[in-house]
Amino acid sequence: MAVEELISIDSLINRIDPRVKIIEVFFFSIVVAVSNSLPVLLSALIISLGIILTAGIPAREIFRRLVPVNIMIIFLWFFLPFTTEGKPLFNIGTLAVTHEGLIYAFRISIKSNAMMLMLISLIASTPIFTLGHAMLELKMPKKLVHLFFFTYRYIHVMDKEYIRLINAIKMRGFRPGTNLHTYRTFAYIVGMLLIKSFDRMQRVRNAMLCRGFKGNFYTIRNFSFKKIDAISVALMIVIIMLLGVMEWTTIT
Amino acid sequence: MDNNNLIINLTDISFSYPGEPEVLDKLNLQFSRNEKTGLMGPNGSGKTTLFHIIMGLLKPLSGSIEIFGKPAKEEKDFIDVRKRIGLLFQDADDQLFSPTVLEDVAFGPLNLGKSKDEAIDIARKTLEFLDLAGFEDRITYKLSGGEKRLISLATVLAMEPEILLLDEPTTGLDEKTKTKIKKTLRELDLSYILISHEFDLLSEITDSIYTMDKGKILFDKEVHLHKHVHAHPHGSCSHEHE
Numbered sequence: 001m002a003v004e005e006l007i008s009i010d011s012l013i014n015r016i017d018p019r020v021k022i023i024e025v026f027f028f029s030i031v032v033a034v035s036n037s038l039p040v041l042l043s044a045l046i047i048s049l050g051i052i053l054t055a056g057i058p059a060r061e062i063f064r065r066l067v068p069v070n071i072m073i074i075f076l077w078f079f080l081p082f083t084t085e086g087k088p089l090f091n092i093g094t095l096a097v098t099h100e101g102l103i104y105a106f107r108i109s110i111k112s113n114a115m116m117l118m119l120i121s122l123i124a125s126t127p128i129f130t131l132g133h134a135m136l137e138l139k140m141p142k143k144l145v146h147l148f149f150f151t152y153r154y155i156h157v158m159d160k161e162y163i164r165l166i167n168a169i170k171m172r173g174f175r176p177g178t179n180l181h182t183y184r185t186f187a188y189i190v191g192m193l194l195i196k197s198f199d200r201m202q203r204v205r206n207a208m209l210c211r212g213f214k215g216n217f218y219t220i221r222n223f224s225f226k227k228i229d230a231i232s233v234a235l236m237i238v239i240i241m242l243l244g245v246m247e248w249t250t251i252t
Numbered sequence: 253m254d255n256n257n258l259i260i261n262l263t264d265i266s267f268s269y270p271g272e273p274e275v276l277d278k279l280n281l282q283f284s285r286n287e288k289t290g291l292m293g294p295n296g297s298g299k300t301t302l303f304h305i306i307m308g309l310l311k312p313l314s315g316s317i318e319i320f321g322k323p324a325k326e327e328k329d330f331i332d333v334r335k336r337i338g339l340l341f342q343d344a345d346d347q348l349f350s351p352t353v354l355e356d357v358a359f360g361p362l363n364l365g366k367s368k369d370e371a372i373d374i375a376r377k378t379l380e381f382l383d384l385a386g387f388e389d390r391i392t393y394k395l396s397g398g399e400k401r402l403i404s405l406a407t408v409l410a411m412e413p414e415i416l417l418l419d420e421p422t423t424g425l426d427e428k429t430k431t432k433i434k435k436t437l438r439e440l441d442l443s444y445i446l447i448s449h450e451f452d453l454l455s456e457i458t459d460s461i462y463t464m465d466k467g468k469i470l471f472d473k474e475v476h477l478h479k480h481v482h483a484h485p486h487g488s489c490s491h492e493h494e
Contacts, residue, residue: 129351153349156393202345206309210339211411212331212363220358220368 011056014125018134020229021122024236029115031240035247038103041110043246047239048117055121062120066072070115073109080105128152133219142215149217151206158197165189257285258321259415259443265315267301277467278315289445290454293464299447300342302464303417307339335364338413341358342420344400345393353379353395353403354388360411372493373479378410382436398429405433409440410474416444422453 032044082092084231105118123131132149136142169185176182260283262355275298283289292389293299304310305317310328317324319333334447350356357375366374368397378384382402387395395403408416418437430453437444437457448454454461465471 127351129355200346203341203343204306204349205348206304207341208349208359209309210307210334211360211407212334213359214363216333216363218359218368218371220355220362220372222368225411 001202011054011125013051013055013121013232015226017223017227017229017233018126018130018226019223020233021126022131022134022138024232025118025122026171027240028118028236031243031247032111032130035111036107037247038107038110039191040243041107043112044243045110045114045117048114048121052117052121055125056141057120057125062117064164065120065124066113066116069112070109073105073112076108077105077225079106129219130221132217133221134223136217136219137223146215146217149224154197157200157204158193161193161200162189163194258373259285259319261318262306263303263316263318265302265312265317267298267305267312274288274467276305279468280336283443283445285414285443287443287460288458290458290461291464291469292449292451292461292470293444297464298378298467299464300419303339303419303445303447306417307334307337329342329380335411336413337415338408338411338416339417340405340408340419340421342423344397344404347403347404347407348392348395348400351391352388353384353390353392355377356392357406357410360407364411374410374412375406376408382406383432401425401429402432405436414442416440416442416446418444418446420447420449422448422450432474 004145012080025082028044035041035044060144081097081101081104082095084101086098087101088096089099126134128149132145135148136147150248166189169189174185257286259282260320261282264275264280265276265279265281275296279298279302281302290300292301296416298386301310305312306319308327312323313395322329325335348356350359354372354375358371359377361371362368376385376388379387382405384399384402387399390399392400392403395399405421416437419447421433425433434457437446446454446458451461
């Protein structure tokens, strides 16, 4: 399972303190989320694109990560243009497409992609463990961080078990079809997956207990605020101010 | 047996997993300091279960556990036990969960309250001791089977335990890695109980070999008549010392 393949990329952005990254993405996303004017959103998208280009992430990886978000957005395009009240532009069958509806769907598309790009360039390049520690350093609730950390830990495990099961049925000539045998086999796989993962979880927990785990994660990484962090913070403040000024003041 | 040196004292331990027949049946075990004990037995005879009971990961249905001279009943009693007894799991994948080797080895020491620098120092030294210097930044789940096992051993040794419980430490490993584990165990001068199906291994690095069957430990009477300070290929044949 490829979750952390971007962490080995050595770029300027990757060297930013993870705490700083989280804060920057957080505030950037807020500004983008509450902005409504198209020029602001388009600028945000362009800025995100610019930043991701400096992150040195392969284009294929970027697209792969954008696909799930945009699948959601496609569904919005099916409904929003028809259901938003406003000036009708043209008709498809008996349904009227409104100007407002189109703008609304367009806005959401840009917003989500801008945020997603920023997230990919800053957060996806950080190891999950480091992110967890950064979250703790930022005084986020411990339970939330542990949930986050363990979810990641067990996604890996479940994926491995899944691949093992799939290989096992392939080795014995299983070919999925539209029949009861296929459904039953898949049901068995899901069931086995849950049970096996549960067992594995128990064993990992035991191993952790044996090594003195008391509910705290300690980190051996040092977080330090460096020059590059200061520069990135300054840059992000400028970006956010710029977007804010464009959104909330009327330039005539 | 010298009572001051008695470390693990299990009396009439019974255990069964819910809905299954008894795995351990009124089992007794006395383990003293400086003993190196081998444990053999068919699959499902309760060897791993026994280890888990000693570590407090499973609670026995009946019987009493005394470790380091203190009764161990509740979770908090076992916290101290786990600091002093290290358990090497059968499956290295269960033991390694941190992304990098160094972090995983340092996990134990950090839990024991060592500072960051101390923990890193201990981790590095442990790795060096096992000839694993240079592995610090390797990704744990991408290691080979043998490497995983050695790193797991490092994670246990980093806690600086007094006793080791080793659950099939050499199963599925190549000769080279096996030799390395054997050499390490000899050099360490720790007390340990070692589960294995390999008689040769047990006879080389343990002083006495017990067999487990049907939830009980069978003490070989001939073996038990004298003190064992040497490897024992033919423990059941009567022989004399000195």
